[in-house]
Amino acid sequence: MCANILAAVAWPYANGPRHIGHVSGFGVPSDVFARYMRMTGHTVLMVSGTDEHGTAIQVKADQEGLTARETADKYHRVIAEDLQGLGLSYDLYTRTTTDNHRQVVQELFRTLYDNGYIVKQTQMGAISPSTGRTLPDRYIEGVCPICGFDGARGDQCDNCGNQLDPADLKNPRSRINGEVPDFVQTEHFFLDLPALAGQLGEWLQTREDWRPNVLRFSYNLLKDLRPRAITRDLDWGIPVPVEGWENEPMKRIYVWFDAVIGYLSASVEWARRSGDPDAWKRFWHDEQARSYYFMGKDNIVFHSVIWPGILLGADGEGAKGGTPSEWLGRLDLPTEVVSSEFLTMRGSKVASSRGASILVGDFLREFGPDALRYFIAVAGPENQDTDFTWEEFIRRNNFELANEWGNLVNRSISMAQKNVGAIPTPGEFTEADTAVLGASREAFAVVGEYLGLCKFKAAISEAMRVVSLANKYLSDQEPWKLKDDPSRRDTVLFVALQVVSDCNVMLTPFLPHAAQKVWEALGNTGVWAAQPQLVEVTEGETVYPVLQGDYTSQQARWESIPIEAGTPLDKPTPLFRKLDESLAETGPSWAPIQPV
Numbered sequence: 001m002c003a004n005i006l007a008a009v010a011w012p013y014a015n016g017p018r019h020i021g022h023v024s025g026f027g028v029p030s031d032v033f034a035r036y037m038r039m040t041g042h043t044v045l046m047v048s049g050t051d052e053h054g055t056a057i058q059v060k061a062d063q064e065g066l067t068a069r070e071t072a073d074k075y076h077r078v079i080a081e082d083l084q085g086l087g088l089s090y091d092l093y094t095r096t097t098t099d100n101h102r103q104v105v106q107e108l109f110r111t112l113y114d115n116g117y118i119v120k121q122t123q124m125g126a127i128s129p130s131t132g133r134t135l136p137d138r139y140i141e142g143v144c145p146i147c148g149f150d151g152a153r154g155d156q157c158d159n160c161g162n163q164l165d166p167a168d169l170k171n172p173r174s175r176i177n178g179e180v181p182d183f184v185q186t187e188h189f190f191l192d193l194p195a196l197a198g199q200l201g202e203w204l205q206t207r208e209d210w211r212p213n214v215l216r217f218s219y220n221l222l223k224d225l226r227p228r229a230i231t232r233d234l235d236w237g238i239p240v241p242v243e244g245w246e247n248e249p250m251k252r253i254y255v256w257f258d259a260v261i262g263y264l265s266a267s268v269e270w271a272r273r274s275g276d277p278d279a280w281k282r283f284w285h286d287e288q289a290r291s292y293y294f295m296g297k298d299n300i301v302f303h304s305v306i307w308p309g310i311l312l313g314a315d316g317e318g319a320k321g322g323t324p325s326e327w328l329g330r331l332d333l334p335t336e337v338v339s340s341e342f343l344t345m346r347g348s349k350v351a352s353s354r355g356a357s358i359l360v361g362d363f364l365r366e367f368g369p370d371a372l373r374y375f376i377a378v379a380g381p382e383n384q385d386t387d388f389t390w391e392e393f394i395r396r397n398n399f400e401l402a403n404e405w406g407n408l409v410n411r412s413i414s415m416a417q418k419n420v421g422a423i424p425t426p427g428e429f430t431e432a433d434t435a436v437l438g439a440s441r442e443a444f445a446v447v448g449e450y451l452g453l454c455k456f457k458a459a460i461s462e463a464m465r466v467v468s469l470a471n472k473y474l475s476d477q478e479p480w481k482l483k484d485d486p487s488r489r490d491t492v493l494f495v496a497l498q499v500v501s502d503c504n505v506m507l508t509p510f511l512p513h514a515a516q517k518v519w520e521a522l523g524n525t526g527v528w529a530a531q532p533q534l535v536e537v538t539e540g541e542t543v544y545p546v547l548q549g550d551y552t553s554q555q556a557r558w559e560s561i562p563i564e565a566g567t568p569l570d571k572p573t574p575l576f577r578k579l580d581e582s583l584a585e586t587g588p589s590w591a592p593i594q595p596v
Helices: 018-041 053-063 066-084 099-114 194-202 212-222 256-262 262-274 297-314 359-368 369-379 390-419 431-452 455-475 486-508 512-521
Strands: 004-009 041-050 090-094 118-128 142-143 150-153 170-174 182-191 291-297 334-342 344-345 533-540 542-546
Touching: 004 018, 004 182, 004 262, 018 041, 018 066, 018 194, 018 334, 018 359, 018 369, 018 431, 018 455, 018 486, 041 066, 041 150, 066 090, 066 297, 066 334, 066 359, 066 369, 066 533, 066 542, 099 118, 099 256, 099 262, 099 297, 142 194, 142 334, 150 533, 194 297, 256 262, 256 297, 291 297, 297 334, 297 359, 334 344, 359 369, 369 390, 369 431, 369 455, 369 512, 431 455, 431 486, 455 486, 486 512
Parallel strands: 004 041, 004 291, 041 090, 291 334
Antiparallel strands: 090 542, 118 182, 142 150, 142 170, 533 542
């Protein structure tokens, strides 16, 4: 039975262009999943946007001589353009500086406050001695007091997974300029996570099919849940909707709290833009609906514990009880948290903040989207940290994409076009013919099962196995030697083209741009795999882009589509270009390989 599927994609931060490490975690996996689910007949809502509040935006603005708003506007556009270029099929990619987002965040805040899950406390806040500004937790590093890892952040330790406060760290330092922060006492609102711990634990016990790394992190966090601050001393963010705080110029809702609520606010905004303001409820109020959250492993805590905690509190299901919002109602918790590990370069995390990055925009301009999508799917950090090297990228592109898949498509269509000018009419099938056709048809169930379980590497490996079988079939049958037996030649070419069509369907979620080309090369017309569109919208005096797309009218569907003999074929062009192997040693000019 088809269901409503929410694909909730982590929100990239608007303090600079995104690098390939980012999209390996949240971008490509979510799009592969969403495209597959649409092809199987599910109704999918894929939402996200640019995360634009917080001190990090102010820091970037100061560096560039801009206001925080100007910085958010600048990088929202850059990121949206890159994600469109990568072909990420968002139903709505928006931003957190919209009035809609503010309304939803403040409504959830008020609901949690009225239900007793937001409490007022004092804490030691980190202040930059040189600027006097609050330092966000993630901009403070030091030694973890629990496991001794040097490089723990002020909100959590990625090594042991424990929740931290900046004042807990030993030898704390600012990631902005290396200075030692001052700690001053300040009053804030806190999410009372201990009051939600029991219900969170019971809910997590039902998540048996989650990835092991996600469950491991989540259970570790439950052992030491403490109230977590959700306001900060800064002026760039959403005002606190509590009497006496609304007009306070230096008190704002902290960015981590408003960002996770973006999944809900983007759904609400999508519904309004679709002309059916209640359409979002099909994905948030339906027990049969399913929701999948995609991110890198450094965001597990926010999606497997804190966001479910917010939802439980807003639903009135924590230890203090409570009543859901009259507007938003009772909200569904995540079905699955799909977390990837880190994409590294020579053993270190690919991150612009650490000085090692390959920007998505540069990569797309040089190599196009599908080469990157393929590498992330087949060799990315799905279950463990993965080291990106130019050598491995070139090898995968040349020997798998170009030589295996691209060559199969090109030589099959070329021979049919040259000899017949159309898809040939087959004669009687031999045992070899039926074997490869059967293997191709059977692979749909295997690849589909893997995709439904978010096992993307296994899925694309199985699809490429069929590509290899088809190449071997052509090599064994040698249709180029069958000029004196045109019936047998045409049968072999028909079988090869049918398997090409099947493989193209199975590779569509991974390689949508190439899939459209193959669809057309096989003599078909119309949109096979739809792409997202940049749409300029206006709010107040601000004009900015959002990503949207019409994916309901595309023809892509998850099944073996019989090819039709007699369909005219044109001479094909190469599907993928082989890259200069010297790049494996030098890298491109914009991301050269640095000597060790």
